Amino acid sequence: MAQASIVHARGDLHEPAVRDTLLDDIPRVTSPSIAPRLFAVSPRAELTFDIHEDLASAERDWRALEATADLTPFQTFGWLSAWHRHMGVRAGAKPAIVVGKRNRDVVCLFPFAVTPHGVARRLTFLGQDLCDYNAPLLAPGFAAQAGEQSFLELWRQIHRLIQATPALSHDLIVFTKMPEMIGSQRNPMMALGVQIHPSGAYETNLGTDWEKYYTDKRSSATRRRDRTKLKKLGEAGEVRFVDPQTDADVLASLETLAAQKSKQFEKMGVPDLFKQPGYIEFLRELASAPAAQRIAHISRLDVGNTWAALNLGLVHRDCYYHVLASYTDEAEVARFGPGAAHLRELLKYAISRGLARFDFTVGDEPYKRDWNDTEQQLHDYSAAVTIRGWPSAFVASSWRGMKRTIKHTAPLWNAVVKVRSTIAAMRRKPDAAKAEAAKDD
Numbered sequence: 404m405a406q407a408s409i410v411h412a413r414g415d416l417h418e419p420a421v422r423d424t425l426l427d428d429i430p431r432v433t434s435p436s437i438a439p440r441l442f443a444v445s446p447r448a449e450l451t452f453d454i455h456e457d458l459a460s461a462e463r464d465w466r467a468l469e470a471t472a473d474l475t476p477f478q479t480f481g482w483l484s485a486w487h488r489h490m491g492v493r494a495g496a497k498p499a500i501v502v503g504k505r506n507r508d509v510v511c512l513f514p515f516a517v518t519p520h521g522v523a524r525r526l527t528f529l530g531q532d533l534c535d536y537n538a539p540l541l542a543p544g545f546a547a548q549a550g551e552q553s554f555l556e557l558w559r560q561i562h563r564l565i566q567a568t569p570a571l572s573h574d575l576i577v578f579t580k581m582p583e584m585i586g587s588q589r590n591p592m593m594a595l596g597v598q599i600h601p602s603g604a605y606e607t608n609l610g611t612d613w614e615k616y617y618t619d620k621r622s623s624a625t626r627r628r629d630r631t632k633l634k635k636l637g638e639a640g641e642v643r644f645v646d647p648q649t650d651a652d653v654l655a656s657l658e659t660l661a662a663q664k665s666k667q668f669e670k671m672g673v674p675d676l677f678k679q680p681g682y683i684e685f686l687r688e689l690a691s692a693p694a695a696q697r698i699a700h701i702s703r704l705d706v707g708n709t710w711a712a713l714n715l716g717l718v719h720r721d722c723y724y725h726v727l728a729s730y731t732d733e734a735e736v737a738r739f740g741p742g743a744a745h746l747r748e749l750l751k752y753a754i755s756r757g758l759a760r761f762d763f764t765v766g767d768e769p770y771k772r773d774w775n776d777t778e779q780q781l782h783d784y785s786a787a788v789t790i791r792g793w794p795s796a797f798v799a800s801s802w803r804g805m806k807r808t809i810k811h812t813a814p815l816w817n818a819v820v821k822v823r824s825t826i827a828a829m830r831r832k833p834d835a836a837k838a839e840a841a842k843d844d
Contacts, residue, residue: 450503450504450505450510450511450557451503451504451505452501452502452503452504452560452561452564453501453502453504454499454500454501454502454564454565454568454571455498455499455500455501455502456497456498456499456570456571457498458480458483458487458498458500461498461500461502461512462480462484464502464504464509464512465480465500465502465512465540466480467509468509468510468511468540469540471542471543472512472540472541472542472586473542473543473585473586473588474538474540474541474585474586475535475536475538475582475585475719475724476698476719476724477530477534477535477536477537478514478536478540479698479719481689481692481698482530482534483514483529483530485685485688485689486529486530486533486685487516487529487530489681489682489684489685489688490530490533490679490680490681490685491529491530493680493681494519494680495519496516496517496529497516497517497518497571498514498529499515499516499517499526499565499568499571500512500513500514500515500529501513501515501561501564501565508542509542510541510545511539511540511541511542511545512539512540513539513561514528514529514530514539514540515527515528515529515565516528516529516530516531517565517570517573520575520795521795522791523573523574523789523791523795524572524573524574524575525575525576525577525795526562526565526573526575526576526577526788527576527577527578527579528578528579531577531578531579531580532579533676533682533685534580535724535726535765536580536581536582536604536764536765536781537578537580538581538582538585538590538592539585539591539592541586541588541591543588544588545588546585546588546589546590546591549591551591551594552594554591554592557591558592558594558595562576566788573788574787574788574789574791574795575785575786575789575795576784576785576786576788577783577784577785577795578592578595578783578784578785579600579781579783580600580783581593581597581600581781581783581784582779582781583779583780583781583782592784593782595784596784597782597783597784598782598783598784599781599782599783600765600781600782602765602767603765603767603778603779603780603781604763604764604765604778604781605762605763605764605771605774605775605777605778605779606722606760606761606762606763606775606776606777606778606779607620607750607760607761607763607775607776607777608759608760608776608777609750609754609758609759609760609761610754611754611757612754613751613754613755616750616754617747617750620773620774621773629743629744629747632739632743632744633739633744635739636706636711636736636739636740636741636744637706639706639707639709639735639736639739640705640706640707640708640709641705641706641707642704642705642706643704644702644703644704644748645702645703645704645705646700646702646752647701647702647703650691653690653701654687654691656701656702656703656710656713657683657686657690657701657715659703659710659713659729660701660714660715660727660729661677661683661686663713663729663730663731663732664676664677664727664729665677665678666732667729686699686715690715698717698718698719699715699717700714700715700716700723701713701715702714702716702748702749702752703745704741704744704745704748706736706741709731709733709736710731711730711731711733711736711737711741711745712728712729712731712741712742712744712745713728713729713730713745714727714728714729714745714746714749715727715728716749718758721758721759721760722758722759722760722761722762723749723752723753723756723758723760723761723762724762724764725746725749725761725762725763725764728742728745728746729742730742730745743770746770749761750774761774763775765781
C-alpha cells in the first residue's frame, strides 16, 4: 500500500521478545517504508501485518474479512466507522487498525485506537466504551492455529509495531469487556493477564415458536400476571407493537427514546450517554442507514397515543442484540410495566424473523436473568507501558476489582444505588424550583 497515512510494519518472532511492561526499550519508526518480514504463527502458516492509521485505508480488507469472520456487530465496519466519525474524532482517538494476512487472505483484524487520557495516552479498542463487546475479527480456524503461547508471542510483536509508530505511541493499555468466545472460537486475547469485568452478559436461545418459548421460560403465575398488566395497559389505550419503517418515523422514535432514557439516567444519578458529544448523531446514522446495510432496529410499544416504551437493538446474523431500552414516566402507563411488555414483543419479533438467539448484552439487571440460558463472563486487561502510564494502569486495575466486589455483594450494591439515587433527587430539587419560578415569572 502506498498511502501516506499508512505505516507498514512487520515483525519477526525470532527477534527478542518485547515485554509489555514498564519501561520497555521500544524502537521508533522513522520512515513509513520498512522492509516486510514474516510472523511464523505455526509451522503451517505465516502472517504479515499492516497497521492502518485511518479507517478508509482498512475498509476493503475489513469488509472482506467481516463477511466470514467470527465477530460481534460492535466490530463491524459500519458500527465503528460511524462511531469514529461522530465521537472518536471529537475525542481525539487515533485509529490503530492491525490487519493480519496469510498470503493475500485477511485472517484477523484488531480494531485498536490510541486515545488521550489526562497527561497519558491509552491503547484501547476503537469505540471501546460504547461497545458491549470488544474483540478482534477472526477468520474461521484462526484461534486453533494460534495457540495460547503463539498468540502471546504474536501479541508482543503486534504491540511493538503499534508502539513503534510515532502517532500511535502510548503510555498504557486498557482493554475492557472482552468476551471469552468470539462466535465459535475462543478469544485469543484471553491469553493476556486478564481480569473479570465487573458485569457479565446474558443470552437466550429462542427456538422457533413464541408460545412454546414463553411457556418454557415463564411460570403460569408469571404469565397470568403479565396478562393482567397487559389488560390494564389496554384500559389506557390500544396496545400496539410498532416497527417503524419510514426514516421520519424511525428518527422520531429515536428522539423519544433519547428523551426518555435521559430522564432515567438523571433519576438513577448516572452519566447521561446522550450528553456525550456526537452520541445522538452516531445513533441517527445507524438508524437511518440504507436498508441493505442497516443493523440497527428501532421499535416501540404504543399505548393509545403514548409511546410507552422504545428500544434500539442490533440484528446481526442469527442474533438480536438488546442495546438501549426506555419507557415513559407517565404514571397511569408506567406502573403496568410497558418496558416488560415491549421486551416480550421483541422476543416474539426475533423469533418471527427466524433469529436463533437474543443477546441482552452487558449488564446484570435482574430481568435478564429471568430469560437467559447462558451467562458469559467478560474480561479486562490493563498494563503500563511507560512511567507516565503506571498510575493510570494501577488505578484502572484496582477500581475494576473494587467495582466487581461491590456489584456482586448485594448489600453494598443496594447501598450504592440508593445513595446515587438520593443524590440525584437532591440535585433535581433546585432545578425543579428554578423551573417553577420561571413559570411564575
